[in-house]
Amino acid sequence: xxxxxKRKDQGDHRFLVAVSGEIDVFTAPELQKGLLPLTEIxxxxxxxxxNETRYMDSxxxxxxxAALKSASRHQxxxxxxxxxxxxxxxxxxxxxxxxxxxxQTSRGVAND
Amino acid sequence: METQxxxxxxxxxxxxxxxxxxxxxxxxxxxxxxxxxxxxxxCGILPEDLLGLHIEALKGAGIFSESAMMRSLNFLMxxxxxxxxxxxxxxxxxDWQKQLDTELDIxxxxxxxxxxxxxxxxxxxxxxxxxxxAKRMSGDYYRIVNDGKRLVVTIADIVGKGIPAAxxxxxIKYAMDSxxxxxxxxxxxxxxxxxxxxxxxxDTNMFITMFYGVYDPETGIFSNSSAGHEPGFYYSARExxxxxxxxxxxxxGLAREAEYxxxxxxxxxxxxxxxxxxxxxxxxxxxxxxxxxQIVALIRRWMHLPAAEIVKQVMRALKKMQDFSLQDDFTFxxxxx
Numbered sequence: 001x002x003x004x005x006k007r008k009d010q011g012d013h014r015f016l017v018a019v020s021g022e023i024d025v026f027t028a029p030e031l032q033k034g035l036l037p038l039t040e041i042x043x044x045x046x047x048x049x050x051n052e053t054r055y056m057d058s059x060x061x062x063x064x065x066a067a068l069k070s071a072s073r074h075q076x077x078x079x080x081x082x083x084x085x086x087x088x089x090x091x092x093x094x095x096x097x098x099x100x101x102x103x104q105t106s107r108g109v110a111n112d
Numbered sequence: 113m114e115t116q117x118x119x120x121x122x123x124x125x126x127x128x129x130x131x132x133x134x135x136x137x138x139x140x141x142x143x144x145x146x147x148x149x150x151x152x153x154x155c156g157i158l159p160e161d162l163l164g165l166h167i168e169a170l171k172g173a174g175i176f177s178e179s180a181m182m183r184s185l186n187f188l189m190x191x192x193x194x195x196x197x198x199x200x201x202x203x204x205x206x207d208w209q210k211q212l213d214t215e216l217d218i219x220x221x222x223x224x225x226x227x228x229x230x231x232x233x234x235x236x237x238x239x240x241x242x243x244x245x246a247k248r249m250s251g252d253y254y255r256i257v258n259d260g261k262r263l264v265v266t267i268a269d270i271v272g273k274g275i276p277a278a279x280x281x282x283x284i285k286y287a288m289d290s291x292x293x294x295x296x297x298x299x300x301x302x303x304x305x306x307x308x309x310x311x312x313x314x315d316t317n318m319f320i321t322m323f324y325g326v327y328d329p330e331t332g333i334f335s336n337s338s339a340g341h342e343p344g345f346y347y348s349a350r351e352x353x354x355x356x357x358x359x360x361x362x363x364x365g366l367a368r369e370a371e372y373x374x375x376x377x378x379x380x381x382x383x384x385x386x387x388x389x390x391x392x393x394x395x396x397x398x399x400x401x402x403x404x405x406q407i408v409a410l411i412r413r414w415m416h417l418p419a420a421e422i423v424k425q426v427m428r429a430l431k432k433m434q435d436f437s438l439q440d441d442f443t444f445x446x447x448x449x
Contacts (some may be wrong), residue, residue, distance in 0.1 A: 025274070032317065057440065058271040058390065064296075066270075066317035094279060094321060094340035095362035102367075 185261025
């Protein structure tokens, strides 16, 4: 399984991370390595772009949970875009969607 | 491309061999030969292929004396140096792998004992359960208890696979065992308790999805809560219809404080409940996923059988769809009322 992680620095501590390929038990550590340091930027903004992600298993969800928790600890805004309906369903069932909303809401209030 | 490379290696080998044979002092022109040796070994040449290369190079090398032959064999021996070290390393790795294998076998057997997997005798329901790990260790957990008054069913999926998931599973098992005996706890209460245990004790990139259901045969009510678990199916015999056993809630370990909603439904004779882990709904069929409707169709095909048979047949069919190898741990429970 292959995965490609592209990082785009949009300036002002704002990063876009686009993942293409399949995130599974073998590729998840690579994503974690690419994602976690960016969640530790206090006051930063991180967007995870899943437009080109074909498949995610539960290990990938684990990486996103770790990123979410870290972002929340470091007051870094974290959001996910480009979910396929299948991934969106996975997020909704596991409660990750609610957690994402919580992190964004608390950050939104703090930010605006 | 490859043949071109082979050709150039052969010609280089031939040149160096000829040079070596013609020399009296039997010293290799070290730099070039060492370079070639490294090159050959780096491209993973097998000893027998190296021997083949040597035989090829011998052709037309003008070996007419015993001493020339001896020198050519010496050359071969030098080219082959390094293989014995690689062989020793290979043996060591094999031994190590064997040791790991044994340890995994023990761990896997221990996990099977822990998981127990017994289905209790039940006068008011026919129950079947099946659970198979994708590898040797499983991250799935289920527990079915009939305490005489209520039937309690738990099914859980630990994020991730293999050993870390299996270790987490043991923790969940002990957390559940330490719940007060005959705990009359409502599903929502039990899940919020477990959530705190998991949140405190697992790594930040781990979480657990769990479905917890309780059936009271006196009232005929099945109540349940879910912590992010893949919805099961409810079959209504009166309507001859399958419905999602929809329940929402945060997976265990996502947030310190989580509240779980409780759902209840009246169960009638002939109704059925099916619970599963996402291994079941994530199974791929020709690079695609199996839709929930397909699983319902499979259940429908065998639902006239005893529960233990239903789970076996559905499992067999799903495994067949992905060429008999599981991508994810897989657990499936059927309860016929």
